[in-house]
Ligand SMILES: Cc1cc2nc3c(=O)[nH]c(=O)nc-3n(C[C@H](O)[C@H](O)[C@H](O)COP(=O)(O)OP(=O)(O)OC[C@H]3O[C@@H](n4cnc5c(N)ncnc54)[C@H](O)[C@@H]3O)c2cc1C
């Protein structure tokens with residue numbers, strides 16, 4: 001690991017100012033992803049700005065929305081009584097991630113910015129356009145069982161690894177940030193990006209911008225919701241595919257639906273066509289099966305991950321069936 005300096009910021013403004021003073025500075029929150037990346041020389045900052053002392057840990061229930069501070073711990077959010085009542089999909093998705101110990105350290109902002117788990121990205125002996133632009137992609141034509149079936153490019157087929165973000169995408173969250181040019185907000189669907197020819201860039205944050213909070217509007221997805229995570233082990237494993245599903249059902253008719261998938265793209269993947277198809281339909285097994293098939297019809301495998309196309313369709317149908325049964 002390279003030597004680095006560490007300083008502690010006491011406010012968002014001072015963190016942003018300190019970050020701007022050093023080209024290779026990085027913020028550190030729980031450290032559960034960044035420290036691993038530093039140990040493997042994938043991230044090599046000269047300066048770390050410890051943001052843990054900044055007052056950004058609160059979960060505030062405001063008029064028709066909740067505001068969650070970027071430094072709220074994953075376990076704190078998952079176990080909050082009102083989050084469980086009003087935003088149960090978020091609690092379920094968070095609880096499916098990592099382990100209890102890691103969730104105690106991991107923060108909301110850090111979770112959103114965790115890097116892909118593509119094994120070539122973590123191995124500095126291998127080519128990887130995301131780690132070293134223009135060096136090639138080991139996964140295309142290589143081992144790609146965990147990789148994307150939607151939105152990939154000739155430069156990168158990696159997937160975004162977070163569980164929490166799949167629920168935030170389904171719940172139409174907004175991200176609040178502060179940077180050298182001031183404060184701004186970013187719709188969650190615009191926060192993470194597809195790889196295109198710039199796979200080194202995971203998201204639309206500008207240099208030195210700090211995430212300060214995430215807001216979620218109130219919604220009717222409070223009862224018929226489910227987060228289904230299909231993985232190789234039942235703990236400590238990232239999703240092969242995951243589905244965050246929310247249904248608003250009245251008299252057995254689906255009034256509204258929200259569905260997002262994880263493990264299938266470089267960003268949380270919202271299934272808008274399947275959502276539209278479901279609106280107005282009667283709850284039934286065949287409807288949910290059709291929604292799954294519809295959602296996966298444009299998916300493209302890269303060899304080892306071809307199984308995700310069938311798995312994805314089945315997972316969507318299963319998540320919707322479980323959500324409807326609650
Ligand atoms: C063994 C293991 C298993 C895991 N399994 C899962 C899983 O199943 N599902 C899942 O979703 N996750 C999983 N994770 C990932 C874990 O959720 C993330 O490591 C964690 O959420 C990152 O949060 P952090 O606060 O520790 O971030 P850090 O490691 O501190 O930071 C991560 C990145 O975010 C940046 N950053 C942090 N906060 C901010 C901010 N406020 N503004 C701007 N930049 C910021 C840092 O500079 C860094 O680039 C696993 C991790 C491990 C180690």
Ligand code: SF4
Nearest residue numbers: 118120128137156157
């Ligand atoms: S898929 Fe992306 S992260 Fe993985 S090796 Fe290719 S460029 Fe790197």
